[in-house]
Amino acid sequence: MTKLLCKEDYLNEIAQSRDRRMAWWREARFGMFIHYGLYSQIGRNEWAMVLENIPVKEYEHLADTFAPAPGAPREWAKLAKRAGMKYMVMTTRHHEGFSLWDSQANPYNSVNFGPRRDLVREFVDACREFDLRIGFYSSLMDWHHPDGWRCAFDSEARRRFNRYIEDLNTELLTNYGKIDILWFDVARPMETAEGWNSLAMNQRLRALQPDIIINDRSYLPEDFSTPEEHITPVDHDWEACMTFNGISWGYVDSTQSAPYAYNAQRILKMLNTCAKNGGNLLLNIGPTPDGGVPPEAVAPLSTVGDWLQANGRAAYGPMTKEAKMYGNGGSDITHAGQSVFLWYWLWPATGEMSVGGYMNAPKAVRLLQDGSPIEFTHDGHRITLKNLPKAPPDQTAGVTVVELVFDGDPGYVFASRYPQLHGGKAYETDGRIA
Numbered sequence: 001m002t003k004l005l006c007k008e009d010y011l012n013e014i015a016q017s018r019d020r021r022m023a024w025w026r027e028a029r030f031g032m033f034i035h036y037g038l039y040s041q042i043g044r045n046e047w048a049m050v051l052e053n054i055p056v057k058e059y060e061h062l063a064d065t066f067a068p069a070p071g072a073p074r075e076w077a078k079l080a081k082r083a084g085m086k087y088m089v090m091t092t093r094h095h096e097g098f099s100l101w102d103s104q105a106n107p108y109n110s111v112n113f114g115p116r117r118d119l120v121r122e123f124v125d126a127c128r129e130f131d132l133r134i135g136f137y138s139s140l141m142d143w144h145h146p147d148g149w150r151c152a153f154d155s156e157a158r159r160r161f162n163r164y165i166e167d168l169n170t171e172l173l174t175n176y177g178k179i180d181i182l183w184f185d186v187a188r189p190m191e192t193a194e195g196w197n198s199l200a201m202n203q204r205l206r207a208l209q210p211d212i213i214i215n216d217r218s219y220l221p222e223d224f225s226t227p228e229e230h231i232t233p234v235d236h237d238w239e240a241c242m243t244f245n246g247i248s249w250g251y252v253d254s255t256q257s258a259p260y261a262y263n264a265q266r267i268l269k270m271l272n273t274c275a276k277n278g279g280n281l282l283l284n285i286g287p288t289p290d291g292g293v294p295p296e297a298v299a300p301l302s303t304v305g306d307w308l309q310a311n312g313r314a315a316y317g318p319m320t321k322e323a324k325m326y327g328n329g330g331s332d333i334t335h336a337g338q339s340v341f342l343w344y345w346l347w348p349a350t351g352e353m354s355v356g357g358y359m360n361a362p363k364a365v366r367l368l369q370d371g372s373p374i375e376f377t378h379d380g381h382r383i384t385l386k387n388l389p390k391a392p393p394d395q396t397a398g399v400t401v402v403e404l405v406f407d408g409d410p411g412y413v414f415a416s417r418y419p420q421l422h423g424g425k426a427y428e429t430d431g432r433i434a
Helices: 007-028 056-060 072-082 119-129 155-174 198-208 254-260 264-276 295-314
Strands: 030-034 087-093 133-139 181-185 238-242 279-285 331-336 339-344 353-356 364-367 375-378 382-386 400-405
Touching: 007 133, 007 198, 030 072, 030 133, 072 087, 072 119, 072 295, 087 119, 087 181, 119 133, 133 155, 155 181, 155 198, 238 264, 254 295, 264 279, 264 295, 264 331, 295 331, 295 339, 295 400
Parallel strands: 030 087, 030 279, 087 133, 133 181, 238 279
Antiparallel strands: 331 339, 339 400, 353 382, 364 400, 375 382
């Protein structure tokens, strides 16, 4: 039996092992979210049951017609690997209450209905085949369970419902080997960790998977934060989870949603923002009713994968966050070790461009994709790149990365020539304060 700790001791204990447990995640930077369930057949958002006030008995009929094609999870994993993603998180049971595995705690599942198959098992096997870390999304809310709303005011219902939620997650963390992420969602209707018994539940679940990382949606801070549909850096580990179209997590008609879908360039822009601020990007796809990859996701993600093959050092791995640095108006940066990577969204047609504020001269400047040297000058705190090709060298996504290699600290000072923008100090070209 797991010895339960008080909240302070529990949080201290997981903090002591966090660097070890999170090391792979901090390297990964990019993962795939999968929202798949009965709602995929409706094709009007994963919250259709609630947003359209569909009665439970009427909604249950979707379980009989749920028919994911054999091998569907393998296609998701194949695309994730192609895209340069390092992990996947799948909705094992969304708010609709339908479990995608052979659950003893919840008979309303994909083995008793629909495909008569354990889709979680297929997902796990696919992740392992493609060497992807495995994440289980698990809703705390359940619209199908009769105690899913009574638990807010009935103590016996709360006891039963908490046991049900813990039993579901115990199955998931017991039956499929090593699992890397437990991704809780929507802690309704209870409003506190005490209401969910999160402190005791999470300790028992961690005992099943000592290396697991857990997000912060059970009202405990746990290991990482999860800003949703916005990229907002914080001062600890975080992961922005984003839909592919800004409309729905679940499947919606591809023809109509395609104009809203992200292209490769927007995905890379999001990835840059996450990576430079020490966060991860968890980008969602909502598979079609039969489990197919939505067609509008294939080309952009394949392009991103090709780009990462050549430029991955600018995206993967721990990034230096101590000093805020910038590129210029058409670029942004990531900073790792002694390299500053300039991601150019807009390539100059003039054959020359500058970045300011770098007090120390780089010892080398080169294209990241192939190591080609770039001519440059350094005038004290301005680096000018010279004799550049007129067209962007990157022919994959048009996002060229220039690597500035320093012998130590770049010595960056924002707006170094303009004292009104950085605390009243102006700098001479040799880096001295004027």
